[in-house]
Amino acid sequence: MLRYAVRRLLFAIPTLLVISFIIFALLDLAPSDPTAQLPLTIPEEVREMIKKSLGLGQPFHIRYLKWLEQFMVNEPLNLIEQYWNIQIGDSESRLRVRSWSTRAPVVDLIADRLPQTLSVVGISYIVAILIAVPIGVVSAYKQYSIFDQLGTFISMVGFSVPTFFTGTVLIVIFSVMLGWLPSIYDTTLEVTDVDSFIAQFKQMIMPVMVLGLFNAAQLSRFMRSSMLDNLNQEYVRTARSKGLSEPVVILVHVLRNSMIPVVTVIALGLPSTFAGAIITEQIFRINGVGQLLIGAIEGADIPTVQTVTFIFAILIVLFNLVADLLYGILDPRIRYD
């Protein structure tokens, strides 16, 4: 197991390197000019100097390696320094990945935006699991019952209707017609007392539910089919025939075995939920990482786009690894050596 984990971890490094190269090259090949949005009165020499100051004077491979060094070595060192409050080497002159539009280090920009995204994505994912697992269990146990028919239909609707439509419909109903919930997420709100907590709760409901229900729809289908696979197994008959009560059979024996594939699906789905949050953040105007990315793309802020996109790629590779390892840990029948 450990050997497998180490081998997978080592294999993840070249994958990430190739992906980082693809992202960097794609953005570099594209016809975009960081000075295009500046006033036309700026003379050509000054434009050249601006481009040089942004680090564009060097050939492609040097810029790629420098970006890689800044992202892979300098930024982690900075994070370690900040976290433990220590100094490693010459941290003042260490180059950081800087945004072209704000001139601030990209990692700091992301750190500013991360709490909003994490809270919405995290809570919505927990909500999704809490909704999906019971629905999946009951619909599999009572297969073809009315509850099952209804549940399957709703989950089909849930993952067919795109989040940007459910989001806008919720805004129409709860903000425009009823006026119960705010349609725009206020990030400046700080939770200090009961009132502000209620305000925070109110503005979280819609984004969390939109993202949560979409994920719950997919997860409940997985849960149901995984339960159905297990319900017909012989160990279930054995458990029943030795006189275990029905709740024990279902909730202890079948549920635990059915959760094995579902847990890996949950791990695999997390990165795409982050990507899905880009849309949710756009609907409810949450200034999270997704909005940072959209803004950077629209403003041709190449370093920010490269870094955020690459972080998404790291998440995908990481959670693929987590899912594989979890599968091996949870299911003793699977041996990787």
Added chain:
Amino acid sequence: MTESVQSQTLPIEPETAVEFKHRSPWLDVWHQFRSHKGAMAGVSVFTLIVLAVLLGPYIHDIDPQYLDYKSKNQGMSAVHPMGTDNLGRDMFAQVLAGGRTSLAVGVTAMALSLTLGTLVGVMAGFFTRLDGVLMRLTDLFLALPILPLLLVIIMLFRDALRSVFGPEIGIFMLIVFVIGITSWMQTARIVRGEVLALKERELVLAARSIGTRPHRLIFRHIFPNVLSPIMVSATLGVAAAIITESALSFLGLGFPSDFPTWGRLLFDGVPFLNINPARVIWPGLAISLTVLSVNYIGDGLRDAMDPRIRGR
């Protein structure tokens, strides 16, 4: 219980036996498919949408781009069944026109992704030497952050393509291309698995032993046998492509306002949510119904072709 079932089935047994002689496997699939209520409902809704989008503009012949300021932001009426937008354009005509583009994007992108996926899958499954390389490539594509990359590619190459091919064809080609090239991986994996299993079967061994050449073996024996998973992928691919396109349009990085799709109409309607929520509801409903019906068709097809997973 069992007795009544037996007494019911016994008299019709000779008939079914006769009928079976004429049945082709595809007819079997069709019979199975017809018993899936959701799939049949999906087929009728989808046919209705396609017919409306194709024939609708001939019946409801208001120009979707015709500006009529006097009658802006109207509700539903006989003249404008879905009302009008803030410039007085007829919403129903726009939804029909947008549907043509949305469906065209969905079908073309699916065709591209399916061709790529099948090609990679068959190559990887059939030629052992290519397997490693192609599957690493598939893994790599699966690890790419698709939505951010789609946004980036469209943003960066939109203007260049628009100037070469014109605004409409340029953006259509770009979107179809990027969706197609980023969604073939699942098809490739499924097809590869099927081909690997098929390669060990006697029919392939027999064909090989009489000296059939590889390309003929692929087209005559391998390809028809992996057609069923490909068809399921096709339906799900159409749904996924329509969703992706409308998500891109919703983020403002898809089709332009003067050449709208359902996603773009929804995006344009969002600022007017307070005055005229119908502008968001109609295109959104069109996307949702299309995707839902196509997903049900895919479900029905999968159940009909693979009896083992029926009802899952």
